[in-house]
Amino acid sequence: MAVSVCAIIERADLLYTMGRCDQAVAILAEALETNPLQPVLVSRVAELLIDSGEHSTALKFLQAAGGGESENSRLLLKGICLEAVGDIASAGGIADRMLAIEGQQAHGFVIKARIALRSCALGRAEEFFEEAIVLDPGCGLAWFGLGTIRRSRGFAAESLACFENALRALPDSREILLALHETTLSTGDYQRAEPTLRQGLSHQPLNRRLRFLLIDVLLRQGKLGEAMSEIESALVDFGIDDGLLSAALNVRQRVGEQRIIADPGTGGTVSLCMIVKNEEKYLARCLRSAKPVVQEMVIVDTGSTDRTRQIATAFGARVCDFKWVDDFSKARNFSLTQACGDWILVLDADEVISPASYAAFRPLVQVRPVKPVAYSITTRNYTHNSSRMGWTANRNEFPEEQGSGWFPSDKVRLFPNDARIGFINPVHELVEPTLVQLGFEIRTCPAIPIHHFGSLSEAKTIEKTRTYLDLGRKKLKRNRRNLSALKEMAIQSANMGNREEALSLWNEFLALQPDSVEALLNSGSACWHLSRYPEAVQWAEKALRLNPSIKEGLFNKAVAFLMMGRAGESMSILRGVLEKHPDYPPAQFMFCVACACSGESKPVETAMEKLKATLLGPYLNESFFDISKRLLDASQIDYVRKILTTAVKFNCATGDVVKLLQDLRVAG
Secondary structure, three states: OOHHHHHHHHHHHHHHHHHOOOHHHHHHHHHHHHOOOHHHHHHHHHHEEEHHHHHHHHHHHHHOOOOOHHHHHHHHHHHHHHHHHHOHHHHHHHHHHHOOOOOHHHHHHHHHHHHHOOOOOHHHHHHHHHHHHHHHHOOHHHHHHHHHHHHHOHHHHHHHHHHHHHHHOOOOOOOOOOOOHHHHHOOOHHHHHHHHHHHHHHHOOOHHHHHHHHHHHHHOOOHHHHHHHHHHHHHHOOOOOHHHHHHHHHHHHOOOOOOOOOOOOOOOOOEEEEEOOOOOOOOHHHHHHHHHHHHHHEEOOOOOOOOOOHHHHHHOOEEEEEEEEEEEHHHHHHHHHHOEEEEEEEOOOOEEEEEEHHHHHHHHHHOOOEEEEEEEEEEEEEHHHHOOOOEEEOOOOOOOOOOOEEEEEEEEEEEEEEEEEEOOOOOOOHHHHHHHHOOEEEEOOOOOEEOOHHHHOHHHHHHHHHHHHHHHHHHHHHOOOHHHHHHHHHHHHHOOOOOOOOOOHHHHHHHHHOOHHHHHHHHHHHHHOOOOHHHHHHHHHHHHHHHOOOOOHHHHHHHHHHHHHHHHHHHHHHHHHHHOOOOOOHHHHHHHHHHHOOOOOOHHHHHHHHHHHOOHHHHHHHHHHHHHHHHOOOOOOHHHHHHHHHHHOOOOHHHHHHHHHHHHHHHO
């Protein structure tokens, strides 16, 4: 079976368990149009439709698939559909065929039992279901049918046992879950149903129906705290709709806020302090990640107009209002005044702590050190942009990893709750200056990264950048020699595409701090984007004189050389970069390009094989087109022809690439 078909089925199954049935069926139906000979797709779409009660539609898919070697695997599905639509004769014929096939007998009895049920022959149907179970004790459909009969006869406890067995065999079945829930309600034996539902969720944690039925069973037992925890997970896993949020707020009102109970001598309590505005997309995930390591959550809202406040309240946070005054530090400091814990943990809404870090986090706050201490934590800023300075490829170290990799930033996130400690700077606020002034030791925590996803959202990045630009300009007006303000403005200007302004700001920065490798590299990058390639080389060489091994400097120099028609030199530099950094996708791709431009076919083949296996693989079409346009703008026509020919040869050519190549050939 093709990997792509497996992926399609996995995606459809996930959507179905999450309650998005129409989307799941649509994905499978669309896949069938391009893979009509894949019987597994036919079977899966039929199974989902049958479970949704759409037997006639399922039958159409099964009949359209025809016969062949795989037909035996679909006999049960056909038999169920035919019985459901009233074609008893055909269903009976299929049942007889199944009884003659090794391994199909149990399901043959299931079809016969369903036919008997249709004619109200309960005794006969019960016998057939029991025979099926003897042949296959794990036959979920037989257990479900037997449970239905025994419930109709008033044997609720016996039927509940049957439905439990059925659910173990078919945990994603809607009709079995509903039958189990209805029977549980009729018996009132909620305590018995709970472990069955939990077991199902342990195998299918994103099964929406299982989760909601467990919540209902917990609430009926009065287990409000456990129910609230499951509701919080549902808000994250299934998305926030108004109905679910309303139910969450209702239960939260009964549970109450997550509060710190004063207990002198215990110590080790942590207050999560956050400032937010219109963060309904991210906030639930952030709060769920932090709850296991904090005892209190203080959310300062600076003017949200979406459901941010309600989400925070649902998670048990204390929500405080603060009028925005164009100063992040003032909002942060207000949040600190509301905290009651021994320690302060600072997060943004688009960040999380991984459960893999909980064990390392807890010892930090259990005992207050003799000397005052605060902790600097590395933020993993996930991105699709592998050319960012400090970019590191994802290596499956944490399940939270997204994008192609991340670039680091470090700042103090965890510190004692001390009224003397406060943030400074209206933008890119920091608590470090006051900690240093107070004599606190600042330790690093390599085992506890913060995972930041905001850089993956283009709209969020642009909105945040505009805010930072406005505040940065105000900051620079007060002091044009402020290094942090110059740096912030230069970075935000580049993010908004204002390369000339960014270059000018970096020049001002370098006049004050001439040995900044970061400023030199960013100046070179700005020149590269402005097609000023000789200047880009000069900036890269200045950075390399300060740090000869920095990969971004070598990469920038190699790319500039390529744009200047010096492919051989570019190839040589990039080969050296890859010897030290073999998992650096930008260098891998540009090395391939430089080899193609130099006419080195063998290295191109090797490089392409490696590239297709990297995270850059799915985007090679766009990468080839982009570099071709840049080289065309640099008047490197011969290089463009060679690159486009390479893209076509290795099936990495979009329609735009093919058209550009044809145009160049026509032009001679």
